[in-house]
Amino acid sequence: MSVDRATLPGSVHEPVPEQRPTSEEPPAPRRRRKPFRWEIFVPLTLYLIFTVVPFYWMILYAIRPAGTTGIVPWPLTVEHFDTVWNGIGFGTYFLNSVKVGIAALVATSVVALAGGYALARYNFRGKALFLIAMLGTQFIPGAMMLIPLFELFSLLNLTNSLWSLVIANTVFQLPLSLILLSGFVRNIPVELEEASWVDGCSRLRGFFLVVLPMLRPGLVAVGSFAFIDTWNNFLFALMFISEQDKYTIPVGLNYTIGEFSVDFGALAAGGVVAALPVVLIFAVIQRFLVQGISAGAVKG
Structure with a gap:
């Protein structure tokens, strides 16, 4: 009797039952809700x-x-804004603050760029002492330096001049700016500069072509700090400037405060005008600012 091997169980020729595709899909895994912190x-x-x-x-x-x-x-x-801008002359104060802020920004960035590169790339005698001295200046309040600075500017015939505000604010911004930019330069591999020297660039040209484009976040951080600190500075403008048409915004806001009364509406309108440029600057450069601070704070 012959046996059909295809019908035997376990046979290699056993027919495999046809699997029909099912339309049901496996349920998607449930997302766990993050606990409220x-x-x-x-x-x-x-x-x-x-x-x-x-x-x-x-x-x-x-x-x-x-x-x-x-x-x-x-x-x-908008009557309060009209009172501040036209009645008190806030437009002149605003323009003076812009001039002083931009000049201090440029001066601080240029000097800090040169000094930060020198601190990061060169080793010279007294470098550690110089860094300690810069850090030590951060513990000196600006109010303690008003009288010496006033005497110095009087000898230089810079009192009642906007340049006195530019110089004073730049000097007080330089220590922190130098430290930030020197840390940022250390994070840039020196091999990139050496490659540019091999290609025929001088050190100065290699700096402008290789290093400077990579320092943009650091320069934005340093420049923004210098501009905002100069914009908000009150003591220097009050001490060194005596003519009303050369006042900056912080000193100009005093004209909304009378001897026996305060015009709160005009004072608030002036505060809005003074705060608006700072808010806009931070909104535009916030990503560069965070990147510049974090890069300048880490030693490469």
């Missing part, structure tokens, strides 16, 4: 409220009609 969000929320409320109050006084007390600014008015 109270220890992070609560302090950040409180800090945000603490920061935003004064700004809202300032804007509220600036666009709310005088004599009203509502927390919602309605109806809106």
Whole structure:
């Protein structure tokens, strides 16, 4: 009797049952919800409220009609801005602050760029002592240097001049700027410069072609700090400037404060005008600022 091997169980010729495709798909894995981090969000929320409320109050006084007390600014008015800009002459103060801020930015960036490169690439006698001296200057308040600086500027005939503000602010910004840029230069491999020298570039040309483009975040950080600190500086402008048409914004805001009364609307409008450029600058350069600070703080 012959046996059909195809019908035997376990036979190599056993027919495999046809598998029909199923339309049902396996259920997607459920995403786990991240736990709410109270220890992070609560302090950040409180800090945000603490920061935003004064700004809202300032804007509220600036666009709310005088004599009203509502927390919602309605109806809106621009009379306080007109009083500040045309009545007090805030446009002149604004222009003076822009001139001084840009000049201090350029001077600080140029000097810090040269000094930071020298500190990062050269070893010279007294380098450690020089760094300690620069760090030591950060512990000296600017108010303690007002009288010596005033005597110095008087000898140089720079009192009542915007250049006195540029020089004073640049000097006080240089120590931190030098440290930041020197740390940033250390993170750039020196082999890149050496490759440019092999290709025929001088050291100066190699610096401009290779190193300088890579220092953009550091220069943005240094320049922004110099501009904002100069923009907000009050003591130097109050001490070295005596003519009203040369006042900067911080000193010009004093004209909204009378002997027996304070024009809160005009003061708030001037504060909005003074804060607006700083807010716009940070909004534009924030990514360069963070990158420049973090790169300059790490030793390569």
